[in-house]
Every structure is written in C-alpha cells, then in structure tokens.
Amino acid sequence: MTILATRRDILRTGAATGAAFATLLLVRPVLAKPEEMEAAIRAFTGSAPVAKGKVELVLPALVENGNSVPLTVNVAHWMEPNDYVKTIAVFNEKNPQPNVATFHLTPRAGRASVSTRIRLGDSQKITAIAQLSDGSFWVDEAEVIVTLPACAES
Amino acid sequence: MARTLINVPPTAKRGEVVEIKTLISHPMETGFRTGPDGALIPRDIIHRFTCTYNGEEIFSADLFPAITANPFITFTTVATESGELALSWTDDKGQTQMETAKITVE
C-alpha cells in the first residue's frame, strides 16, 4: 500500500483523478432524467392541464434495435378548419435530450396521424402530447424495452 | 444533394385522405458520439421538414437528434386539387433541399 507522503503527491493524484473524471463525463454524456422530460413537457404545455385520451402512441413493446424504432402517433379528433389537432410533440425520458420531434399539422391533414423512426438509448418511457386548436392538451405514454444486439460492430 | 424517396399517390379522388411517405439519406449525427480520437463528433442533423401543397404549407416537423439516421416521416393530407407537393429538409448548416411530387386529383 502506497502512502501519499507529500502534498505534491496528493495534488498530482487529485489532478489525475479529476482529469479521468472529466474524461468520463466527456465520453459518456449524462443521460436525461425524467425531470428533464417533465421540464421539456412543461415548456410545451405551459401550466395548462394535460388530459389522458384522444392520443394513441404506437411503439413496439420490445424493440429489435434501439437505433431504429418505428413510432406512430394517432389522435382521435377531427380536422375541421376551426377545430383540429395543431401540434403533436413527442418526448423521451433517458436519451441525452428530452425532445424527439414536434409535428405541426393543419386542418388540411384530413386526419391526425404521423409516423417516424426514432433512436432510443435505453429502455424508457415515451410521451406523446397533442395540442388542439382550442388550446387543450392530450397525452399518451408508452414504456419501451431496448436491448443491445448480441453481435455488434467491434 | 441527399437521395430521397417520396411516396405520393400519383392520383387521388377529391376529398380523399392520402398518405405521404418521405425518406431522405442523412446520417443525423447526434453530437453525442465520440470519434476514434476521443473527441465529440459535432452535431449535424436535419432539424426541420416542411411540406407545401400548391404553395400552402400543410405540414411541418421539428426534428431532434433522437430521430434515426435516414429520417423517415409519414403524414397525411386531403387531396383537394391537382398540383404539386413541395417537400423541404433543412440541416444544421442551414442548407435546404427541396423535392417536388405531382398529384392528380379527379
């Protein structure tokens, strides 16, 4: 067991540890926490109430590969010139950033249905919130399990 | 110019809701990956997609790094009149690529 005898030794060790720690932070970005998703959602909805319903978030329960996860959001609401689904915003819980996509629709859409493919770094909750033209917000959530592939790039 | 695949039904009945599928070739570099030298690879994604129908914007999307490489976006529109759909993708460098597709509405 080495005893750090001198002050210089202690400083040197501390600097090395600090550098190693900083590298760790650089190499592995801090994953978003559920609070960050909540904050991003609040930035979208303000202080308005968010009701469950109307929104259907479609995701596979167990994804084949987290690098490409098919996602569909359907909103059961008509698309009339003065009463339509204006925005669909999708959020995630554990990627480095809480936003996934924000879709802007017009009454000309015919129906409120969008699809895309997303990346998920870990098993987590996905939230889809729809804003109607009357200002109301509706939400659906889904839990997705993401596993690493067995045979990956070396 | 990135390669694109656009699926717009060439013909539709007036009032019919048609599905438009779009796919564009792009790495969607998240900005969170490190390269072989250990440095962060800078973010480079398509962050905005818009679609106009005979000049009027009918759909748009703000995209974030969580969107997969080679972004695939599908949405719908009511076939109102014959004409042209213009789709545009804008990346972090500010470059915009535009593609068009014709639709005949009977």
Add this chain to the structure above:
Amino acid sequence: MSAGSRRLSFLGVGLVMSALVGSAAVGLADADGDSRRSGFDFMGPQTQAMQGDDTSNPGMLAVLEGEDIWNRKAGAADKSCADCHGDAARSMHGVAAHYPAFDTGTGGPINLDQRINTCREKNQEAEPFPWESEEILALSAYVGLQSRGLPVQVGDDTRLAGAIKAGGEAFHRKQGQLDFSCADCHDANWGRKLGGSVIPQGHATGYPIYRLEWQSMGSLQRRLRNCMAGGRAEPYSYGSPEFVELELYLMSRSRGMAVETPAVRP
C-alpha cells in the same frame, strides 16, 4: 454422472427445446421438408414492413445511388457500366443470385463486389472501389436488386467444390475466446434468444443489407466480422480468401431461397 456428460445431456434437452421454440416461433418445415427460413421471418412486423415497402426501405436509397453510378462514365476508358451492359434490369437479371461464382482468372471463387471491381479495373480502367465503400455497396445493391425474388443458384459448379468444403469447415469450426462455431448458433440454436435478439439461421440472401444497428448499408463480410467479434474471435480481413470461401458456403447453403436484396435486418 460426470460433468461432461451432464453438460451434454443438458445440451441435448436444450437442442430439443430450441428446435421446438424455433419451429413454434417461425413455422414448421414445408411440405417438402425444407425447414430453412430467411432472416426476414425472424424479424418483427414493423421491420418486415420496412423491408417490404420500397419507399420506406433505406436500402433503396443505396439502390438509387447505384443506379446513378451504373450510368456514370468512369476511368481512363471513359465508360459507364451501361455502355457495355445496357439496361441493368435486363442484363443483370439473375446475375447476383449466382454469386459467389467461379472466376476463370483466379481459378477460384469471387464474390459480386470483387467481380464489379474486376470489371472496373479491366474494362473501365478505373480504380477499384474500396471494400465497404458507399459506391461498391450502392452498386452491389443495385445489381442485387435485379435478382430480387429469384432463387439463389450457388453451389452447383463442381469447380468450386473444394472452396465450398473449406467454407463449410470454417462454418463448423469452433473459434475465438467463446469457442463458438457459426453452426453452434445458426444451425443448432436458431429461433432461441441471444441477449434480446432472436438467432436467425444465417441465410445471407439479402446482402448488401441495411442494418438497423449500423443505420447504414453493409456487406456480408461486414456482418460476419460483427459475428466473429461478438464471439470474441479474430475477424477475417476484408477480401481474404477465407471470407470468400465462407460466403460461398453460406450461399450454397441457401440454395433455392429467394434473394431479398436490399434487405433490412436488426
């Protein structure tokens, strides 16, 4: 009972169970007894839909690129592929289904990428495309597409019998730190799970593929390197004779199955 035979009997039960799981998950053998299944059958419905729709399959982006390259003049000879081969849909129809094939020049097997590059060097007098480059993947995807739906026709050429045998030996040889052979997973345990992924049978009918893990196109050799790295074995180098022999064996093992290029795989 010694540890060795106890392990063997466990393996025996495992094999029976895996066969049951495999057949339950993917479907029993055909009426003619062919229990071979494409990797397509082991994928979830969303990934299958991704492959099935040409406007949602990212592999088709590479095909578009390949079509461009096919028509582009290149090299000192200033010729395009089209200048000699004309319309690929006609001239390349069924060609990819025969690869790897016998090359009279080398007296051994060559794969499609090598054939394309040989043509490039000899007839276009151009630099060959590097292994795994965007161009070679795009061209082989474009040429491969012209065989989509056709049965794989590899393995009947008697001149390749020795190479197929060598490839087969590699397929059955245990290697690497984990002491796995390809056959250990893909013959004996297909249908079971490795981690969260289902083990397919290892039929390479859709290459080059768009692999979700890569988020890009890749060749069979790239995928095999992933397999070998996964099993903690030293991967073969791109273009090595071992690789072409293994490709040849794999394609002869898939004889009769439909080409799916460009396929989507997890």
